[in-house]
Amino acid sequence: MAGILEGKRILVAGVTMDSSIGFAAAKVAQEQGATVLISNFGRALGITRRIAKRLPVEPPVLELDVTDPDHLAGLEAQVREHVDGLDGVVHSIAYGNPETLLGGNFLTGPWEDVAQAMHVSAYSLKSLTMACRPLLSHGGSVVGLTFDATVAWPAYDWMGVAKAGLESCSRYLARDLGPEGIRVNLVSAGPLKTLAAKAIPGFEDLESMWGSRSPLGWDNTDHAPTAKAICALLSDFFPATTGEIVHVDGGFHAMGA
Incomplete structure (x- = not known):
């Protein structure tokens, strides 16, 4: 039986560790029949290349810093070395300096670091999507x-x-x-044990709330539900859904207490 992404070409941008949501999404996408490319940049690129070997099929690893105009300009050519276009893009990218912007530093966070966080975590969705736009010539799905x-x-x-x-x-x-x-849609996941979560001082306080308030329960080590939601949105099963935020949080968001 064919998977829901059979024949699809998917770029998962921002895969570092095998504990990342991006890695889980790439794995499920491959299991569902997609041809997957992944990306990272800088010092993390070497880690990504090693981690790529742990996927069911070792994917091409592209170098992409979404804040670098030259990288964005060269992305189409990089992708076309491996596939002739894209059907879907996963934006699994965010960064905020944990020492100055997180863990109770809201009132003191300096603009320079806030600007970087906004650039990497928000503006880059537009930058990445526009860089991929020529590759999405037959339409497609972007999931953040x-x-x-x-x-x-x-x-x-x-x-x-x-x-x-x-x-x-x-x-x-x-x-x-x-x-x-x-x-263009987003998946809002509950707290998961990822490299990004570990960098947030006091993140355990968030995690502790989920077990008691989620009607379906919540396993913060299980990335599969989030990855499956991403792949569902990448598929043709949501042809008339855009601008949506799909919650994958055990139902926590809908509970008052």
């Missing part, structure tokens, strides 16, 4: 990752503001690219 930005969380501080920017950015992209058949 958020952490519910409708409320203020303990410890999350300026990353919460950056995620709010990401969520708004996705809606405007959905508006402007819908006529081209390009869908």
